[in-house]
Amino acid sequence: MSSARTVCVVACACALLATPAATQAPSRPAWLEPYRETATRLIHAATADHFAWRRLAELTDTYGHRLSGSENLERAIGWAVETMRRDGLEDVRTEPVMVPRWVRGRESAEIVFPLKHPIAMLGLGGSIATPPGGIEAEVVVVGAFEELRSRAAELRGRIVLFNTPFTTYSDTVAYRTGGPRAASQLGAVAALVRAVGPTGLRTPHTGSVQYGQGIPPIPAASIAAEDADRIARLTARGVRVRVRLTMEARAEPDVESANVVGEIRGRERPEEVVLLGGHFDSWDVGTGASDDAVGCIITWEVARLMVKLGLRPRRTVRIVLFANEENGLRGATAYATRHAAHASNHVFALEADSGVFNPASLGFSGSAAARNLVRDIATLLAPLGLSDIVAGGGGADIGPIAQAGNAPMMAYLGNAGRYFAIHHTPADTIERIAPEEVSKAAAAIAVMAYVIAEMPERLPR
Amino acid sequence: MSSARTVCVVACACALLATPAATQAPSRPAWLEPYRETATRLIHAATADHFAWRRLAELTDTYGHRLSGSENLERAIGWAVETMRRDGLEDVRTEPVMVPRWVRGRESAEIVFPLKHPIAMLGLGGSIATPPGGIEAEVVVVGAFEELRSRAAELRGRIVLFNTPFTTYSDTVAYRTGGPRAASQLGAVAALVRAVGPTGLRTPHTGSVQYGQGIPPIPAASIAAEDADRIARLTARGVRVRVRLTMEARAEPDVESANVVGEIRGRERPEEVVLLGGHFDSWDVGTGASDDAVGCIITWEVARLMVKLGLRPRRTVRIVLFANEENGLRGATAYATRHAAHASNHVFALEADSGVFNPASLGFSGSAAARNLVRDIATLLAPLGLSDIVAGGGGADIGPIAQAGNAPMMAYLGNAGRYFAIHHTPADTIERIAPEEVSKAAAAIAVMAYVIAEMPERLPR
Numbered sequence: 001m002s003s004a005r006t007v008c009v010v011a012c013a014c015a016l017l018a019t020p021a022a023t024q025a026p027s028r029p030a031w032l033e034p035y036r037e038t039a040t041r042l043i044h045a046a047t048a049d050h051f052a053w054r055r056l057a058e059l060t061d062t063y064g065h066r067l068s069g070s071e072n073l074e075r076a077i078g079w080a081v082e083t084m085r086r087d088g089l090e091d092v093r094t095e096p097v098m099v100p101r102w103v104r105g106r107e108s109a110e111i112v113f114p115l116k117h118p119i120a121m122l123g124l125g126g127s128i129a130t131p132p133g134g135i136e137a138e139v140v141v142v143g144a145f146e147e148l149r150s151r152a153a154e155l156r157g158r159i160v161l162f163n164t165p166f167t168t169y170s171d172t173v174a175y176r177t178g179g180p181r182a183a184s185q186l187g188a189v190a191a192l193v194r195a196v197g198p199t200g201l202r203t204p205h206t207g208s209v210q211y212g213q214g215i216p217p218i219p220a221a222s223i224a225a226e227d228a229d230r231i232a233r234l235t236a237r238g239v240r241v242r243v244r245l246t247m248e249a250r251a252e253p254d255v256e257s258a259n260v261v262g263e264i265r266g267r268e269r270p271e272e273v274v275l276l277g278g279h280f281d282s283w284d285v286g287t288g289a290s291d292d293a294v295g296c297i298i299t300w301e302v303a304r305l306m307v308k309l310g311l312r313p314r315r316t317v318r319i320v321l322f323a324n325e326e327n328g329l330r331g332a333t334a335y336a337t338r339h340a341a342h343a344s345n346h347v348f349a350l351e352a353d354s355g356v357f358n359p360a361s362l363g364f365s366g367s368a369a370a371r372n373l374v375r376d377i378a379t380l381l382a383p384l385g386l387s388d389i390v391a392g393g394g395g396a397d398i399g400p401i402a403q404a405g406n407a408p409m410m411a412y413l414g415n416a417g418r419y420f421a422i423h424h425t426p427a428d429t430i431e432r433i434a435p436e437e438v439s440k441a442a443a444a445i446a447v448m449a450y451v452i453a454e455m456p457e458r459l460p461r
Numbered sequence: 462m463s464s465a466r467t468v469c470v471v472a473c474a475c476a477l478l479a480t481p482a483a484t485q486a487p488s489r490p491a492w493l494e495p496y497r498e499t500a501t502r503l504i505h506a507a508t509a510d511h512f513a514w515r516r517l518a519e520l521t522d523t524y525g526h527r528l529s530g531s532e533n534l535e536r537a538i539g540w541a542v543e544t545m546r547r548d549g550l551e552d553v554r555t556e557p558v559m560v561p562r563w564v565r566g567r568e569s570a571e572i573v574f575p576l577k578h579p580i581a582m583l584g585l586g587g588s589i590a591t592p593p594g595g596i597e598a599e600v601v602v603v604g605a606f607e608e609l610r611s612r613a614a615e616l617r618g619r620i621v622l623f624n625t626p627f628t629t630y631s632d633t634v635a636y637r638t639g640g641p642r643a644a645s646q647l648g649a650v651a652a653l654v655r656a657v658g659p660t661g662l663r664t665p666h667t668g669s670v671q672y673g674q675g676i677p678p679i680p681a682a683s684i685a686a687e688d689a690d691r692i693a694r695l696t697a698r699g700v701r702v703r704v705r706l707t708m709e710a711r712a713e714p715d716v717e718s719a720n721v722v723g724e725i726r727g728r729e730r731p732e733e734v735v736l737l738g739g740h741f742d743s744w745d746v747g748t749g750a751s752d753d754a755v756g757c758i759i760t761w762e763v764a765r766l767m768v769k770l771g772l773r774p775r776r777t778v779r780i781v782l783f784a785n786e787e788n789g790l791r792g793a794t795a796y797a798t799r800h801a802a803h804a805s806n807h808v809f810a811l812e813a814d815s816g817v818f819n820p821a822s823l824g825f826s827g828s829a830a831a832r833n834l835v836r837d838i839a840t841l842l843a844p845l846g847l848s849d850i851v852a853g854g855g856g857a858d859i860g861p862i863a864q865a866g867n868a869p870m871m872a873y874l875g876n877a878g879r880y881f882a883i884h885h886t887p888a889d890t891i892e893r894i895a896p897e898e899v900s901k902a903a904a905a906i907a908v909m910a911y912v913i914a915e916m917p918e919r920l921p922r
Binding site for chain 2: 061114
């Protein structure tokens with residue numbers, strides 16, 4: 001997921017601590033009795049085997065990363081369409097989206113003084129290139145924007161290192177998105193940003209950089225916490241550390257990609273849509289297993305399980321694998337534009353884009369009336385340990401259409417500590433994810449979606 | 462440390478579980494009373510501040526990795542000599558050693574079929590290069606040597622992947638050292654070895670490969686556990702995975718390096734030597750902080766603390782920072798050769814080459830009489846939680862001289878789980894090591910060395 005989305009995740013984590021009231025729903029609300037047996041069947045079907053994990057493995061092993069504009073993504077989209085059809089989903093289609101095509105190219109960074117040492121780095125998504133021979137300059141280490149401004153006189157011609165210790169994603173990602181333009185405004189020639197994540201194993205974290213209007217863009221890269229610490233210790237000892245940064249990154253013309261859509265058409269109110277999805281694109285490192293192949297697989301599972309169990313709820317359940325969440329949100333925008341006339345028919349939207357790491361939770365944003373009903377439904381998730389609903393649903397991809405339709409929103413929220421340890425890194429692979437975590441997430445979303453799609457009245461706005 | 466050394470570490474870990482008798486020494490042996498106050502002073506001095514950790518940071522930050530034959534190592538040797546002299550150590554000198562010079566060069570590996578994907582890899586130390594365009598071939602995945610042999614007919618012209626899950630270092634390192642030559646004998650054109658370490662964050666582990674006499678050498682590389690798993694899953698699904706391996710690795714002519722030696726000359730029996738040390742070289746990834754800068758720093762600390770406290774024990778305490786443990790053991794051999802006439806004067810030898818991660822322990826190899834005395838001395842380490850002595854002392858660098866002189870040997874053994882997580886990886890940096898772990902190790906070795914150097918009779922053989 002991109003940065004915008006994550007402010008919400010962190011807010012949710014806080015809300016989790018602050019809302020003991022979340023558990024006060026009755027344990028067996030009477031109105032749910034008609035759905036209980038089906039809920040149990042869905043949970044059993046989802047958790048009976050490791051089907052979802054194996055599908056996640058097939059996707060991420062075969063296609064790898066799925067950066068917008070890459071062949072990998074287009075091939076994976078073809079596979080998803082074909083596989084959804086084989087699953088028996090209905091009206092399976094692609095909805096075209098023009099997406100940016102940013103190409104990383106070769107890249108490296110090294111300390112050149114006091115002695116040559118490679119730096120573990122990843123260029124930031126959207127960064128421009130350096131000149132072919134790289135940029136070599138003395139490094140100025142700052143801990144925060146205030147320090148950057150207070151040292152404005154030292155920055156001309158220098159490489160700025162933002163060495164801000166990771167606390168939470170929302171607190172520190174501002175240095176990745178906004179640090180480079182702030183450094184450029186003060187005359188820096190390149191920017192390095194301490195990895196936005198806990199110290200790993202020499203693990204840089206990529207992600208998007210946002211240049212400013214009228215501010216010259218400068219090359220920008222993430223470096224591992226260990227490299228940032230080392231440069232900071234050297235400079236603290238008075239060593240005038242010099243670094244060479246070499247990046248070939250370039251933006252190519254936009255290319256056509258697509259949102260992938262598949263449905264279980266509603267039995268009585270097909271025009272009313274329960275929207276579930278994740279984003280199918282990823283950064284170009286690792287295999288984007290947690291960000292966000294797994295979100296796509298677990299929401300897709302809901303429809304597959306409904307076909308398998310012969311369920312056709314009252315309303316349409318629509319699965320969307322969104323394009324280009326990471327560096328443009330073009331898929332979310334295209335969906336909202338294309339379906340604008342039907343925005344108000346979106347009765348509920350759920351996004352899974354925070355991984356499935358345990359302990360997980362469900363976040364919700366909507367009216368009090370809707371929240372009470374959702375809390376009731378969540379009592380059916382007690383066997384999964386997911387009967388609490390925390391504050392803060394939503395997601396970058398469902399945001400535009402849900403906002404247009406004023407739809408209640410939910411997020412499946414994997415444990416943030418485990419998620420941000422591998423977020424936007426080469427280590428975002430399926431090895432981190434237990435099969436049971438995938439099945440459990442699919443089961444929970446399936447029950448929630450089924451009841452909301454089946455209950456007589458639409459979920460109140 | 463290299464593989465030979467580690468067999469011992471693992472043996473020690475087993476012994477730790479198997480020897481409850483290790484704790485049966487009396488808690489305050491009377492003969493130790495004269496040493497108790499000095500032991501307490503040494504422990505206080507070692508643990509009063511983070512001096513040793515800061516020195517470790519200065520060394521690893523400034524000089525980085527210290528591969529044999531590199532400028533980094535020679536610059537670090539110069540620094541060590543100068544700094545030992547400033548500390549007040551005596552007879553500080555270098556003893557020349559010719560060492561191999563292996564240069565990694567650029568290297569990469571990628572899956573080229575079914576789709577292009579980078580593989581996280583590190584060439585193995587000593588490997589030959591591929592042809593300039595790399596070697597591209599279908600991969601045969603095997604789990605063990607038996608499986609390799611049973612599939613001999615499939616191997617000609619293929620790249621073999623040894624995908625042996627990590628259990629202990631001693632159990633799995635055989636695939637790194639001996640897998641490539643076994644694959645070559647059966648016609649393989651290159652070998653990939655699953656990282657010898659627990660699954661990290663897409664973390665390959667380098668280390669030496671050993672080619673065989675009369676067997677054509679083939680390029681050999683370590684790949685991350687995640688990449689090995691992925692290739693194994695793909696092939697298990699029937700995908701004929703093709704990989705391209707490109708390595709520029711080359712061996713250059715031997716160059717002169719040195720063991721660094723510094724002493725506290727013995728007050729009464731200067732010819733009798735208590736030898737303490739680690740190896741100053743490292744692999745060319747990370748900064749070799751745990752393998753083995755920290756072993757050098759904590760043994761060197763013993764002499765520095767003796768100078769600081771005005772201690773001059775009866776026997777000489779000699780610190781040796783050995784050259785070329787990782788890929789040749791030339792420093793160990795050179796020391797044993799140069800000091801052969803005085804081998805029997807080495808009354809005790811301690812090597813620190815397993816990190817300092819807690820929970821740590823002290824391993825010992827020697828006669829029962831010596832072990833009983835060493836166990837008594839270890840009661841002085843109770844404040845450090847190190848009063849148990851486990852079976853299995855020694856080390857690759859002290860082995861040749863100790864064997865020649867039949868000297869009792871000790872090893873400082875850091876926790877193996879934490880050590881092998883970063884062993885021979887880019888993540889072997891000081892960030893992993895707590896200052897208290899360094900101080901504690903120095904304190905323990907200082908007390909042990911002091912008593913053995915001071916007590917009236919030499920430690921029995």
